[in-house]
Amino acid sequence: MTPIGPSEEYIRIPEFDNYLSPWMTTDCNYQLDLSPEGMYNSSYDPFALPGSTGAPSSYLTPETLDVGWARSGSVSTTKTSNDSPVTEFSYLEADADANPVPDLVPSSSEPAPAVQYDNKRGMDSSERPSKRNCSQAIGTDWGFPTAAPATKSKESRSLAPCKSTKIKVEGKSKIGKKSRDKHRPSLSSTSSSQSGNSSHKVQLRTASRKPKQNGKDSGSSPAAEDKDEDDLLTPNERRARHSHNLVEKQYRNRLNQQFESLLAVLPADGNRSFSGSGGPKTKPRDVKGSVAGVEGDDRRLSKAEVLDMARQRIVKLESECNRLQSERMELAANRGFARVANPGIAGAPLAA
DNA sequence: CGGGTTTCTATTTTCGTGAA
């Protein structure tokens, strides 16, 4: 078979082009050169962008390519578009004054409501059967060995039980959990769900909490202890500690931004199966009606879920691209064969 | 009995800190 040179006329078969063109708008977003010059060029690699290393750079969408790391105390990302709204994550305290951001969360200065413990049912929790152990943990399809160090063991938790779970808001709220959830302000209400290519309503789960208020409390509270400890520090040490706290906060913010960016480029309908080898142990809420990936989906994804979704996406895209590549080669071979066998196909227009 | 509300607890996230 004679290779076709760049200047040589060739037969263009519309059916092929029609068949191939949708590929160019698929997730792969590859710029396939369907001309014989391109298709017969042995060194042609449609998966490598000019100047790239040849890696499947389509994984880097304009979104991800444009993600700025916002180092050195800047606010938010370097994106010029407004598609990465300032969230709790993107708030960098260092420039808080110079770059005020809307307060998206309830004011943390509001005094916490007085609380009291009310063991309504009069049953000691130790007598109660462990619900989560038998049904909540089991029955999830996440067989995911979560990052063990990150999660506290049951034993350690029992030593320091979560206060928030042992208390009840004074004035006995008449609003149940479902109702409370309705009224709960979204902590990242404008997060990546609105970013560029995605119609995500899915958001990254957040758990904003008040920073330590050293010395603001009285009594023998932990804050007061911290105050005492703080008094033992020299001014330099205090400054260093505070500075390090800010740096660490920025580091966490950057991590969260990247998680949001990652989430933003995942398909909105995408692969919410949470199956396989990874993921948090919580059961996806869509089993209970708030269906993930459909209209009205407002669920918050954990970081582990985002990572697992990204992993699934990568695997899927790699598989898809391999399939397209082999199909393209097959078509190219057939096309060349057709051209040689039928140099003047009736009705086939010649390309200019 | 069914549905709404409350409570409990596992999980996840944030924060502060020290070390590499």
Added chain:
DNA sequence: TTCACGAAAATAGAAACCCG
């Protein structure tokens, strides 16, 4: 600058409870 860790707080889901 990054990572790891513990503590604290937030979140989510299920069971228990309440009530018409």
